[in-house]
Amino acid sequence: MLTNEGVVLIAEDDAALRHSLSSTLQTLGFKVGEVATGEYALLELRHEHYELVLLDLNMPGMGGLAACKRIREQHPKLQIMVLTVRDTEDDKVLALDAGADDYITKPFLLMELTARIRSAVRRMRTPEGSALRSRQVGEIRVEAEQHRVFKRDTEVHLTPKEFDLLLILMQNAGKPLSHHKLLTAVWGEEYGGEREYLRTYMSQLRRKIEDDPAKPVYLTTENYIGYRFKSEP
């Protein structure tokens, strides 16, 4: 059984969903606070310590997107996960641009939500700088300083660009990274629109890392958005 820990603030205007989420998450082991609007979320975050906020995008008042921006300004390390109802890319990309770390589309499986919360809390608790040295997620281990990658203790040979790409994905394990962010992080600021590069490198990486590159377990595609390194494959 995976241990659930973390302090979560639920900002959702629908009272029924808020209550059921809150009681369920508490039962599962999380510490939970709840508010109904973005304004109250900002107030609550000023007085109490939270590790993650579940933020509904569609709320009365200032709305989820504006709240997301303000929260990111005031709490740079806090994990923000937005809840959306639409299955189109627009509001997800907007939310990521506004500083959200992750998104989840309603309705969702509780298991999926708790897995995402766990990996967000883990990211929150990872001390700064440790990310630079080495990471192990599932069977994959990356040693940053030596530029080496292991799968089940067998070394995998990657080109420098493949390594950079895998490193940034693993350092953000569990978090969706947009095409733009990956391109600028690996290729440089002047890149951003060349999704073709990413696609080619991702399929090479999958061939080297995944058991079956056609059914990736770690390096998953986020439609419209980018890619995610699954932290709990």
Added chain:
Amino acid sequence: MLFYMKQSASRWIVAAMISAATLATSAVAVRLHIGVAAAIPGFMLLALLASWKAGFLAAVVVSVASTVCLAYFFTEPKFSLTVYSYQDLLALASFVAVSVFVSHLVQRIRAYSLTLEAKERDQSELFQLSQNILLADWKSGPEEHLCLTVQKQLGLQGVAFWDSKASRYWFSGDAADAEEGLIASLRAGADCDLPTRAEHIRLLRFGAKPIGAVVFRGAHRAPLFMSAVAALIASNLERVRAMRAEVLAESVAVSEQLRTAVLDGLAHSVKTPLTTIAVSASGLIGIGNLSSLQQGFARTIEEQALSISEVTNKLLRTSRLDSQEIALRRRLVSLQDLFESSIAELPRQLNSGRITPTLLQGSVKILADLEVLRMALVQLMENALTYSPADSPVSVTAMCAENEIEITVHNEGTFIPAEERQLIFERYYRSPSTGHKAPGTGLGLSIAKRATDMHQGSVRVESSRELGTTFFLTVPKGGPC
């Protein structure tokens, strides 16, 4: 015709009267011992009067009558038509010549001024007509109004036109029977004037293209004038059409916005409660102390909530497809992107691990709207996963033909009888043979067909009891394989 006869008869009456007046004047002048020098200008005046009032021929008659009177009353020997001196003869001859010549000039001036007057009248009539046509309310039957305005204002017996773009016939007054004649003229591509019947047929042109034909009945007007009226009608027809198209485009855009807003609102108000149901059900399991039967129920509640959500998504997609025809955003899409993102899009309750995609060598591209074409492939994959034995493999392949890419989705089992292979792509069609085996909305394959049609592609199915079922999706390719 009768009108012309009346007019020419009245002319001769005027000529006869002036000639009689000439005779009477001569008699009076002789009585009063007025000399020839004073008489000649008097006779000339009468000839000019005749020319102005009754035309050139009448003036000739009056001139001849005046000459006869001069010869009878004023030349020696008096009271006889005989003329003795050559001088008198010359004077009479030059009188008649000058009189006829001046009458001719007067007639020319008169005709010119009449033409000017007529032109001015035509112009002011055209101006009035265009004003009345422009002021008409174009929303309430502008075509009928157009006919009536032209008929009333020009005092015609009947006006009718054939609008070839709308394939409709409009008339006002005595012109109910002209439809076939108009269509024939339009086909012949020529204007036509029938002066005997006072009928004019004109093609309605907008730019160089004929857009219909119009007939004017009972019009004693110059052919050019009728052409001008026809041009006025044609431009007004196009104006009304343009206005209608603009209003239609506006209302389509507005209703599209409205529909999107309503659907988004609906999606939101359905999906949030569904999330609550799903979360509460799994919350129950999380709390524990449930019997296995109770746990089973809780799981069913969670799964069903999610499947309602999938149906909602599908309906939203259908409606988006219905409205997206206008705005397909095509770009070069790689097959790998299409396959990969389609698998990522599959509903989570389906085991997408059963799908084995096989790609072509190299990077094959198609010119497509990824989001829309993906709807098609996702539906075919979903279909294959749903209607095949659990844990059996589903294979997805791509093949390159001369001008197109053929994508196949193959699954084991679920034979589709030949008579149903067309029907399954109809919206809401549910096969009686699969209806009870698996849940479905009858939307999936219709979405696939529509999304493929929009890409000028096609989708079909082959099925056999032994080999299973294969769907073929064909789309034009965007480059060499």
